[in-house]
Amino acid sequence: MGKSFAVIGDPIDHSLSPNIHSAAFRELNLDSSYIGYRIPKGELESGIEGLKKIKINGFNITIPHKIEMMKYLDKMDESCSIIGAVNTVLNNNGMLKGYNTDxxxxxxxxxxxxxxxxxxxxxxxxxxxxxxxxxxxxxxxxxxxxxxxxxxxxxxxxxxxxxxxxxxxxxxxxxxxxxxxxxxxxxxxxxxxxxxxxxxxxxxxxxxxxxxxxxxxxxxxxxxxxxxxxxxxxxxxxYGYEMLLGQATRAFEIWHEMKAPYNAMKKALLGGF
Ligand SMILES: NC(=O)c1ccc[n+]([C@@H]2O[C@H](COP(=O)([O-])OP(=O)(O)OC[C@H]3O[C@@H](n4cnc5c(N)ncnc54)[C@H](OP(=O)(O)O)[C@@H]3O)[C@@H](O)[C@H]2O)c1
CATH class of the missing domain: 3.40.50.720 (NAD(P)-binding Rossmann-like Domain)
Structure with missing residues (x-):
């Protein structure tokens, strides 16, 4: 079955992450999808429940949820517990593990x-x-x-x-x-x-x-x-895009347990400017 991923935040329509990750799926012929999902401030809990229901495999978190998301994690990588904010979640059969790839x-x-x-x-x-x-x-x-x-x-x-x-x-x-x-x-x-x-x-x-x-x-x-x-x-x-690409490739590697196709992701990102 294909895997599904998302980035959650508000606003979300400007996010470049769907483009970057979709380019990686295409490059490696992965049967996966990645969408932007707007969750307004105050609606994080129900938003997360929804993502769990559809058995999302992983998601990124952006403004304004990076700190509040810590509450809904079952497990934390050291990167996330030290920094005190989470930008990447891996869903392992309903168990959410948080990382910070920034x-x-x-x-x-x-x-x-x-x-x-x-x-x-x-x-x-x-x-x-x-x-x-x-x-x-x-x-x-x-x-x-x-x-x-x-x-x-x-x-x-x-x-x-x-x-x-x-x-x-x-x-x-x-x-x-x-x-x-x-x-x-x-x-x-x-x-x-x-x-x-x-x-x-x-x-x-x-x-x-x-x-x-x-x-x-x-x-x-x-x-x-x-x-x-x-x-x-x-x-x-x-440039800032280089850090953006760095955090995205790291998230890719956490989710897919394989090396991220850096150049394909970079091309997709730079096409967005
Ligand atoms: N390239 C990447 O991968 C990447 C990753 C994460 C974030 N970012 C970018 O980094 C920026 C900061 O993100 P964040 O999550 O750290 O935001 P944040 O927590 O809201 O912090 C914003 C920072 O900017 C300062 N600031 C905002 N407007 C200012 C102004 N007009 N004059 C002086 N200082 C001002 C704030 O100072 P005060 O403390 O005085 O409010 C604070 O230090 C955003 O543009 C974001 O897109 C990029």
Whole structure:
């Protein structure tokens, strides 16, 4: 019998995941389907019951359910329990196991380029859900020093506390303050949603060190102002779509227990822009 998968969230019609996973099924001739399923805030429990009834094999979770979904899991992978949010579920005969593939998704483009985080000086802008997965990745790869800069200081402080618990040397900064000392950083990451609506980059990149890597996790539009400004300064950039692809290929591997067809998935994703 064919397998069925979904991504749940609200809004969901803009999601690129159905395209990415369907391309993988086509490439490998798998008898599987993947749909976007809108579940509004407050309706998660009944939505999950519905998915269990149709014996869904697995699903991704996006805004606004990544944290609340934790309540409905029977089992948790370490990735999910450490980060405290779930973006991938495997349904094993009604037993739901949660994973968080954002961390591996974030790290994958760095590994692909042979960029090591170990002992590096990192600036992380933003302190939301995605930033938590990134911090877990930093801890796993033993970053040297992590500066967290966020609009709301309290959120930065809470994330710094989490980073410290995971063993990272961490400071919080105002975004403008970090921008003034930009030459200090080996890797600068934008994990805010700034850019989604074509807003100006939170960082000017004035005086940036030529060796600095600029990583934007916003994936639509592909060329955010952050990416454009970094490119103007001739910095190496990592695009948000690469992390999106990284988390999708990892989810594919959890569900299908085989290597994901990266290139076919990438082609489908880039066709979406
Ligand atoms: N590429 C991928 O695979 C991937 C994966 C996950 C997420 N993302 C993207 O990452 C972004 C963040 O996602 P999330 O789940 O972490 O969201 P979230 O939990 O809502 O966090 C949003 C973050 O953006 C900041 N922010 C929002 N608007 C801002 C503004 N106008 N000025 C300054 N800061 C602002 C928030 O700061 P405050 O604390 O001050 O509110 C917070 O740090 C989204 O664009 C999402 O699409 C990409």
């Amino acid at each position: 961390m591996d998704g974030f790290l994958e483009p760095l590994f692909k380029r042979n960029i090591s985080i170990k002992n590096k000086n990192i600036l992380l802008i933003g302190a939301g859900g995605a930033a938590r997965a990134i911090v877990a990745g930093m801890a796993k790869e033993k970053a040297g020093n992590l500066d967290i800069a966020n609009r709301t200081t309290l959120n930065a402080k809470n994330l710094a506390e989490f980073a410290t618990k995971l063993g990272l040397k961490t400071n919080t900064k105002k975004i403008e303050e970090a921008d003034k000392h930009i030459e200090n950083y080996d890797i600068i990451i934008n994990s805010t949603s700034i850019g989604l609506k074509n807003e100006e980059s939170p960082i000017s990149f004035e005086g940036a060190n030529q060796k600095t890597i600029a990583y934007d996790i916003v994936y639509a539009p592909m060329n955010t102002d952050f990416i454009k400004k970094a490119k103007e300064k001739k910095l190496e950039v990592i």
